[in-house]
Amino acid sequence: MYEIIIIGAGSVGTPTAMSLAERGIRTLVIDSGSSAGQGNNKCAIGGIRATHSDQAKVALSLHSLKTFSTWEEAHGDDIGWHMGGYTFVAYTEAISESLQEIIPGQQKAGLNIGWHDSDEIKKLVPGINPNGLLGGTFSPEDGSASPMESCYAFYRHAVKQGAEFHFGETVTSIKKKGTFTITTDKGEYEAAQVINCAGSFAREIGAMVGVDLPVYPDMHEAGITEPVKRFFNPMVVDISRTAGSANYYFYQYSTGQVVFCITPDPPELGKGTEETSVFLPQVARRMVKLYPRLANIKVRRIWRGCYPQTPDGTPILGQAGPEGFFVAAGMCGQGFMLGPGVGEVMARLATDQSTEQDRMVLNAMRLDREFIGTEVLK
């Protein structure tokens, strides 16, 4: 009998297990993958920002940033952390206004962010296309890390603290009669509480206890270049739309590779993981136009994964359905950066230790909200 069973050892389930085990809670994590982080976690490009328009996301990410940025010092593992900051650039008045409009709210939520004119952005991203550049935001304390190294470091720490992980095991049903009985393709387990951290499959897991979770994955591709000497520091994000694509973003990883990603427009719903021939020409054209210095760098590899999307671009956190059943899902394109913050909120919720800030976050991310509108920087 476990106190808590977590379904999914991904970007969210793994740090949640770590936070629970640190509190001495007897925790089992079940994942169908062969090791931690083999779902969408390993498809993330590693961006970690507290630069959101939603205050609850800012709060979660500020906590995550603390975990990522201090991890090596506290635990000794190199997770590839680099504090290069994030810049959202503007080439149109409309984007400039929408980015500047949300700065006061972001600052109020505790984010270190400011507006910078085009000369300052040119210094931050040397060689960026100056034609029509109006300026951009810069949040210097955001950064990046390796999703695989981070997830594995959280996994090792969780195990050290007493959490158990069962890999290669798929949850097939959940029954509640007093306690929860979780059936997998290999066995049966009992727990007082369950947390659904199943990423792209959160809706199917919710359905096992009669809860309809609006999590509809869509597919995104990413790529990585050969490593070169560092020539820019921040994650560069362009939120303008062109035919076939919305925002795209790229940065230089701690060992020199440029890692990049683009959002198809309209979204491509599904759970597929096969790369397409559309992605690379589409993203390369936009990246080279924005940053001509990228023209001669060689791309080494591309891949495809999913954003577990919700209709409003905000995750679903908290109690849902039968008492003792919790959800930490619908992370959209931000599950890696939100993971450690979500883990702490979920661990406090499951142990009746929620803080006032947790209640603000849980209220903003509750299942019974209306799911209208979308977060500006989703």
Ligand SMILES: Cc1cc2nc3c(=O)[nH]c(=O)nc-3n(C[C@H](O)[C@H](O)[C@H](O)COP(=O)(O)OP(=O)(O)OC[C@H]3O[C@@H](n4cnc5c(N)ncnc54)[C@H](O)[C@@H]3O)c2cc1C
């Ligand atoms: C191309 C791309 C780039 C991205 N870049 C970033 C980024 O820079 N920063 C960022 O924060 N996010 C990024 N993301 C988004 C991020 O990857 C996701 O939001 C995040 O991984 C979701 O975390 P999760 O824990 O909810 O899901 P996952 O990491 O997918 O974990 C869910 C786990 O549940 C397991 N599971 C599911 N069903 C079952 C079952 N029935 N039984 C047992 N186990 C089960 C799966 O095997 C999986 O391991 C990116 C995504 C993509 C595709």
